[in-house]
Amino acid sequence: MTLDDLERLVGVEFPAGEFTIEGYEHWLTTDAIGSPTLPAGVAHPMYAYYAALGGMGLTLDELFAMVGSSAADGPMFGEAGLEFREMMRVGETYRVEGGITGAARKTGRRAGVFDIVSFELRVVDSSGAVAAVSTNSFVFPRRAA
Amino acid sequence: MRVSAGTELPVFEIEVRAAGMKTMAVLLRDPNPIHFDPAAVAALGMGDRVINQGPTNMAYVVNMLVAWAGDPARIRALKVRFLDNVRGGDRVVAGGVVTSVAGDGRHQTAECDVWLDVAGGPRALAGSATVALEADEAAGETPPK
Structure with missing residues (x-):
């Protein structure tokens, strides 16, 4: 992927998707992550992330392909941010929308050439209010760049 | 508190x-x-x-914040950088410290540095969080630098 191709990704919108916080999945999740007891019906705040990534309108493999990479290239998490605006609730279905917000090419002494691609996902409740915003960046090694 | x-x-x-x-x-x-x-x-x-999923490492920090705040609705934002891996059998410790308190009398927030350490090992992630305080919790606003 050329630098021009990379920079043209900024502003690309993802297809909208949706995510339902199923009760049994919430139970299993909170058990697996060792959550403290939560108020009845209230989803663990990490559902801002799980709903965003699980409900976005493309798979991670499709996202990686969009930026000219694949899981086999070893993309890594860079940063993750969550903004919690409304409490999310178990049983609710949320719409997920968003897109690519940043793309930059860097060169590290040990890592060589790599790209950092950032994207933002908004988790929207049935009233149209944004319940949470998830921002993430992935680091893509570009061994052949 | x-x-x-x-x-x-x-x-x-x-x-x-x-x-x-x-x-x-x-x-x-x-x-x-x-x-x-x-x-x-x-x-x-x-x-x-x-190797543990990165979002689960993030969830441990959220658990720490939920336990401290007593109400998941008071967690307003979290941003983290992933620094190292956590592995099966590791014991991890999520911690944090308030760096500043801001806002007016009724709406105050605590800015916090947060982290997740592997016991006897590396820091797995580090970042910052914003947590809303109840009216009588803030012991004093942080003076501007």
Whole structure:
């Protein structure tokens, strides 16, 4: 992927998707992550992330392909941010929308050439209010760049 | 609870279970075998223990914040950088410290540095969080620098 191709990704919108916080999945999740007891019906705040990534309108493999990479290239998490605006609730279905917000090419002494691609996902409740915003960046090694 | 710059957040500790990683791999539809197959981890030269999902490491910090705040609705934002891996069998400790308190009398927030450390090992992630305070909690606003 050329630098021009990379920079043209900024502003690309993802297809909208949706995510339902199923009760049994919430139970299993909170058990697996060792959550403290939560108020009845209230989803663990990490559902801002799980709903965003699980409900976005493309798979991670499709996202990686969009930026000219694949899981086999070893993309890594860079940063993750969550903004919690409304409490999310178990049983609710949320719409997920968003897109690519940043793309930059860097060169590290040990890592060589790599790209950092950032994207933002908004988790929207049935009233149209944004319940949470998830921002993430992935680091893509570009061994052949 | 009185909160001011320097207030230490009570730590959240947990032993990371490989079984939890398997559950999360299914729930997150994460096919990466480093989370459930020790042979795959070894084949990649990454040791002999499965590697925890990054978002689960983030969830431990959220658990720490929920336990401290007492109400998940008071957590307003979290941003983290992933620094190192957490492996099955590791004991991890999530912690934090208030760096500043801001806002008017009724709407105050605490800015916090947060982290997740592997006991006897590296820091796995670090970042910052914003937590809303109740009206009588702030012990004093942080003066502007």
